[in-house]
Amino acid sequence: MSKKLLLLFGSLTSIVLLGILYYTFIYKETFESSAEGLFLPEQYEEKYRVFEATIEVNKIKYEKLHIDHRIQLKDGSLTYELYDPKGNIIDRGEVTIAQPLNKQLNVTPQKGVWRAKYYTNKDTDGKYILVFKSIR
Numbered sequence: 427m428s429k430k431l432l433l434l435f436g437s438l439t440s441i442v443l444l445g446i447l448y449y450t451f452i453y454k455e456t457f458e459s460s461a462e463g464l465f466l467p468e469q470y471e472e473k474y475r476v477f478e479a480t481i482e483v484n485k486i487k488y489e490k491l492h493i494d495h496r497i498q499l500k501d502g503s504l505t506y507e508l509y510d511p512k513g514n515i516i517d518r519g520e521v522t523i524a525q526p527l528n529k530q531l532n533v534t535p536q537k538g539v540w541r542a543k544y545y546t547n548k549d550t551d552g553k554y555i556l557v558f559k560s561i562r
Contacts, residue, residue: 455485455486455487455488455560456485456488456560457483457484457485457486457488457491457535457558457559457560458557458558458559458560459481459482459483459557459558460481460555460556460557460558461479461480461481461542461555461556462553462554462555462556463477463479463553463554464552464553465477465499465502465504465544465546465550465551465552465553465554466551467501467502467548467549467550467551470546470547470548470550475545475546475547476543476544476545476546477543477544477546478541478542478544479541479542479544479554479556480539480540480541480542481539481540481556481558482538482539482540483511483535483536483538483539483540483558485535485537485560486535486536486537488535488560488561488562489560489561489562490532490533490534490535490560490561491532491533491534491535491536491558491559491560491561492530492531492532492558492559492560492561493508493516493529493530493531493532493533493556493557493558494529494530494555494556494557494559495517495527495528495529495530495531495542495554495555495556495557496526496527496528496529496554496555496556497521497526497527497544497552497553497554498526498552498553498554499521499522499523499526499550499551499552500523500551500552501523501549501550501551501552502523502546502547502548502549502551502552503520503521503522503523503547503549503550504520504521504544504545504546504550504552505518505519505520505521505544505545506518506519506520506521506527506542506543506544506545507542507543508531508540508541508542509540509541509543510533510536510538510540511536511537511538511539511540512538516533517531521552532561535560540558542554542556
């Protein structure tokens with residue numbers, strides 16, 4: 427009887443340990459989230475000239491976080507800044523009609539709220555899309 431109990435206990439312990447090892451070293455999470463919107467000159471107000479888009483990353487069990495950031499303008503210009511959850515600037519730049527933004531970044535995944543700030547003016551007319559996706 428005790429040999430059967432010992433065998434059962436050993437088997438269950440092995441299964442639990444294999445599950446922990448699988449989750450720790452093999453299992454990878456997937457993550458994808460996006461934010462998109464429009465910049466409309468007819469809705470421009472000076473007090474809202476700085477627009478902020480946020481994406482919350484809640485999974486980080488993957489190799490890299492791929493960021494696809496696109497801005498297309500029909501008129502005007504803007505500057506942008508992309509922040510990680512710790513408040514560090516990851517990317518910044520200026521966008522015009524002649525120089526649209528189509529940037530891809532691969533960064534270390536961090537849990538928390540990522541922010542993109544867009545500094546617009548009364549002539550800014552266009553759209554943006556910000557996509558975050560896990561890479562294995």
